[in-house]
Amino acid sequence: SQVIQLKSRPEGLPTSDNFSQAEQTLAAIKTGEFLVKNQWMSVDPYMRGRMIDRKSYIAPFEIGNTLEGGAIGEVIESLNPDFPVGSKVSSMLGWRSHFVSDGTEITRLPETPLCPSHFLGVLGMPGMTAWTGLNRIAELKAGETLFVSAASGAVGSVVAQIGKLMGARVVASVGSDEKAAYLTNLGIDAVINYKTCGDLSTALGQAAPEGIDVYFENVGGEHLTAALNHMKDHGRIAVCGMIAQYNDTTPTPGPSNLAQIIIKKLKIEGFIVFEHWDHYGEFAAQMGQWLASGKVQAEQTIYEGLDNAADAFIGLFEGKNKGKMIVKIA
Numbered sequence: 001s002q003v004i005q006l007k008s009r010p011e012g013l014p015t016s017d018n019f020s021q022a023e024q025t026l027a028a029i030k031t032g033e034f035l036v037k038n039q040w041m042s043v044d045p046y047m048r049g050r051m052i053d054r055k056s057y058i059a060p061f062e063i064g065n066t067l068e069g070g071a072i073g074e075v076i077e078s079l080n081p082d083f084p085v086g087s088k089v090s091s092m093l094g095w096r097s098h099f100v101s102d103g104t105e106i107t108r109l110p111e112t113p114l115c116p117s118h119f120l121g122v123l124g125m126p127g128m129t130a131w132t133g134l135n136r137i138a139e140l141k142a143g144e145t146l147f148v149s150a151a152s153g154a155v156g157s158v159v160a161q162i163g164k165l166m167g168a169r170v171v172a173s174v175g176s177d178e179k180a181a182y183l184t185n186l187g188i189d190a191v192i193n194y195k196t197c198g199d200l201s202t203a204l205g206q207a208a209p210e211g212i213d214v215y216f217e218n219v220g221g222e223h224l225t226a227a228l229n230h231m232k233d234h235g236r237i238a239v240c241g242m243i244a245q246y247n248d249t250t251p252t253p254g255p256s257n258l259a260q261i262i263i264k265k266l267k268i269e270g271f272i273v274f275e276h277w278d279h280y281g282e283f284a285a286q287m288g289q290w291l292a293s294g295k296v297q298a299e300q301t302i303y304e305g306l307d308n309a310a311d312a313f314i315g316l317f318e319g320k321n322k323g324k325m326i327v328k329i330a
């Protein structure tokens with residue numbers, strides 16, 4: 001099996017030097033086991049957190065070990081009747097070309113006309129994150145104004161689209177004009193390019209003149225400051241991520257306008273999608289319908305080959321992706 005390992009812990013933005021490739025020999029499968037050839041793997045911002053040696057909701061990666069993450073593959077040899085040859089499976093054993101399993105923590109994917117890679121994106125963890133934040137954390141209502149940052153990404157692009165389907169006016173921020181055009185074409189009401197708009201808070205005030213009911217926070221920093229300035233009274237903030245800070249080498253000071261939380265009586269709630277996984281079935285049924293009827297578009301940016309997995313991962317912090325960032329392994 002070709003594998004990608006953590007060679008050293010990144011300082012600031014990760015570089016290709018933090019990763020190394022190795023070849024591992026897999027033992028022949030025994031009774032109850034099967035061999036999977038990975039076809040697609042996910043790179044996600046949360047993996048940056050796992051590269052830091054600290055206690056968090058998920059254990060850190062160890063130097064010299066193969067990295068892990070969501071992957072979709074096909075069973076190519078099997079001595080396990082529950083996972084016959086040809087089965088498509090989802091696992092957390094990405095960053096490698098092949099693995100042997102006895103079925104522990106491996107899910108067989110249902111037959112769908114969709115490309116299986118979407119189980120890493122719109123039908124998987126990022127899609128579920130979007131749905132959870134809007135429905136279970138912020139409880140978005142029809143007629144409200146929703147603001148979402150990193151809005152062309154895996155989570156954000158689904159937040160923006162579900163927001164429209166739930167009857168909200170959706171304001172989005174992205175880092176390029178091409179991404180802005182993509183969201184405008186999806187029917188998003190107002191899109192800000194945070195890199196070229198000048199003062200973000202001023203631009204947000206113009207895009208949401210009546211204020212924001214719900215902010216879906218993916219970025220942190222200046223985005224949070226701007227959102228706090230324009231929240232309505234009793235507004236809600238679903239805190240999903242703060243990607244602008246994941247590569248910080250020194251702690252970033254918090255927003256200077258936190259008193260807005262009091263003045264506007266805001267409710268701010270963070271969440272981790274895995275704690276909501278008992279609702280995955282409900283989400284998947286709804287998302288399956290939206291995809292089948294064309295009401296949600298599933299965009300992907302695909303890097304080819306395990307050799308390019310580190311670049312794909314680093315690219316998340318450089319805005320290289322539109323929709324879900326995916327690596328095609330085979």
Ligand code: NDP
Pocket residue numbers: 044045046125126129150151152153154155156173174175176179218219239240241242243244245271272273274316317318319320321322323324325
């Ligand atoms: P994306 O597909 O959105 O990829 C990351 C995007 O973030 C980039 O394309 C880039 O777009 C934007 N970005 C990168 N750096 C910055 C920056 N410094 N300032 C502003 N924007 C930046 O990733 P995901 O959809 O997978 O994740 C989005 C967020 O959701 C992350 O914060 C992630 O940690 C979080 N998350 C949280 C989960 C939870 O359970 N709480 C689960 C899954 C994700 P652009 O060109 O627009 O800058």
